[in-house]
Amino acid sequence: MAIKIEKKIVSYNLVSEEDKAKAAEAKTQESSANVIQLGEPLSRPDKLVGNTYKIKTPVTEHALYITINDVVMNEGTPQEHRRPFEIFINSKNMEHFQWIVALTRVMSAVFRKGGDVTFLVEELKSVFEPSGGYFKKGGKFVPSLVAEIGEVVEQHLQEIGMLKKPGLDEHQQKLVEEKKAEYLEKHAKPGEEVNDEGYPKGAQLCKKCNTKASIIMDGCLTCLNCGESKCG
Numbered sequence: 001m002a003i004k005i006e007k008k009i010v011s012y013n014l015v016s017e018e019d020k021a022k023a024a025e026a027k028t029q030e031s032s033a034n035v036i037q038l039g040e041p042l043s044r045p046d047k048l049v050g051n052t053y054k055i056k057t058p059v060t061e062h063a064l065y066i067t068i069n070d071v072v073m074n075e076g077t078p079q080e081h082r083r084p085f086e087i088f089i090n091s092k093n094m095e096h097f098q099w100i101v102a103l104t105r106v107m108s109a110v111f112r113k114g115g116d117v118t119f120l121v122e123e124l125k126s127v128f129e130p131s132g133g134y135f136k137k138g139g140k141f142v143p144s145l146v147a148e149i150g151e152v153v154e155q156h157l158q159e160i161g162m163l164k165k166p167g168l169d170e171h172q173q174k175l176v177e178e179k180k181a182e183y184l185e186k187h188a189k190p191g192e193e194v195n196d197e198g199y200p201k202g203a204q205l206c207k208k209c210n211t212k213a214s215i216i217m218d219g220c221l222t223c224l225n226c227g228e229s230k231c232g
């Protein structure tokens, strides 16, 4: 390809062999980092291993049963791991049936395509119901039924090691326990310290973990569930 030079040439350098090698190496690294190779969709083995999760929500009359089946990759080798292959959702209640079938089929297709499937969790969890979502037992706010399905997928991916389990380390856990005890001692009357979920009565909804577990301590809003703290 010819390049037209429009400016005066004031200096020049020769490209050394070393530079060429470096550029080629950088290019290889870049391409291997950015490209997720998608192979042919996996064919379904006769036997899959899986888990079924039951969820009860205030927006469905009956419980939903979510089954996620995994395919075992590299079985019998040190690289053995499970990855999700298909998802089914069943319920006695057929009200949500059509979109649920569509959703599970699309998700199963994504699972089978290979590559990173963990993005599905955040996509589902960020769906908000126009009616405003609901609270689950345990005081956790769920923005929609779709988001709750996303949480189940997240739980499953954590169980098979594709996603890291969140949570506090030992030190943070201890600190949170201390804060809770200190707060209860100062603010609660005996016998009416905690709500059903084990957090102080009057605790506010934490914006990070969606649990009613945030209390004001030393001028800071501190969550006794996930440790999130905001001051001022």
Ligand SMILES: [Zn+2]
Residues within 6 Å of the ligand: 206, 207, 208, 209, 210, 211, 213, 223, 224, 225, 226, 227, 228
């Ligand atoms: Zn929290």
